[in-house]
Amino acid sequence: MTRTHWAAITAVVLALLFAGAATVASAGSNDAPTSRTPSVDSADAGFARDMSVHHQQAVEMSFTVRDRTQDEEVRRLAYDIANTQANQRGMMLGWLxxxxxxxxxxxxxxxxxxxRDGGHGGHGGGHQVEDGSLMPGMATTASLERLRKASDKQAxxxxxxxxxxxxxxGVAMAEGCVQLCGVGTERxxxxGMVDAQRSEVELMLDLLHKRGAEALA
Structure with missing residues (x-):
């Protein structure tokens, strides 16, 4: 197996471990939804499902670039994003x-x-995915393939x-949950996602500028 395959397996194992930990922690929390469990079509459930998918792609991209460059600054950033988002994904799957x-x-x-809940973001800003649906910020299959083939500065x-x-x-999605989710722990x-990802965007813009490049329009 390649390093990317092993990394992907590790991310899945971490997500499952954190899912179990999140379930136990939530069950003992004052904010655990024991008296008013969210419905299947609620903002709470929708956010947990959609952001879990969103996070999984970020984990995949981050492990991919760690195999395509030796730049320690980018590799460290990619590791931090992969680790954080795998952990958060585990928590959301645990809540479900x-x-x-x-x-x-x-x-x-x-x-x-x-x-449905009167959110403000909806499908705006998303990239087209293969089945024709939209998820904000998601990379296309073609873009992921380009990343797998790129190396060094290009990657x-x-x-x-x-x-x-x-x-x-992801920030747009998380802001929607802050507005609409009923479970305080999830809000x-x-x-936290909004704050952390905005900060990381600033860092990534700086890294792009150092490489003579700009963000995608």
Whole structure:
């Protein structure tokens, strides 16, 4: 197996471990939704499902670029993003398990929870994905393939461009949860995502400029 394959397996294992930890922690929390479990079509459930998918792509891109460059600054950033988002993904999957809700909602379009609940972001700013649906900031299959084939400075620039768009889309989604989610612990996590990802976007813009490149339009 390649290093990328091993890294992907590690990320899945970490996510599962944190899912179990999050379930136990939430069950003992004052904010655990034992009396009013979110419905399958609620903003709480929709955000947990959609952001788990969103995070998984960030983990994949981050492990990919770590194999395509030797630049320590970019590799360290990629590791931090992969580790953070794998952990957060595990927490959200753990909440879905705690609520007894599916991790995939058949017949529900991505981001429907934002529109249905009066959200402000909806599908805006997303990249087209293969099935024709939209998820804010998600890279296309073609873009991911380009990243896998790139190396060194080219890989660094493409990763930073894709991850800036990805983070900006994630911020819009997380802001929707801050507005609409009913579970306080989940709103707190979403606000933490907003703050952290905005800070990382600033760092990535600086790294792009050092390489003579700009963010994607």
């Amino acid at each position: 398990d705690l609520w007894g809700l599916p991790k995939v909602s058949a017949g529900s379009e991505p981001m429907a929870w934002m529109n 660094e620039i493409l990763y930073l461009q894709l991850m800036i768009a990805h983070h900006n889309g 707190d996590l979403a606000q």
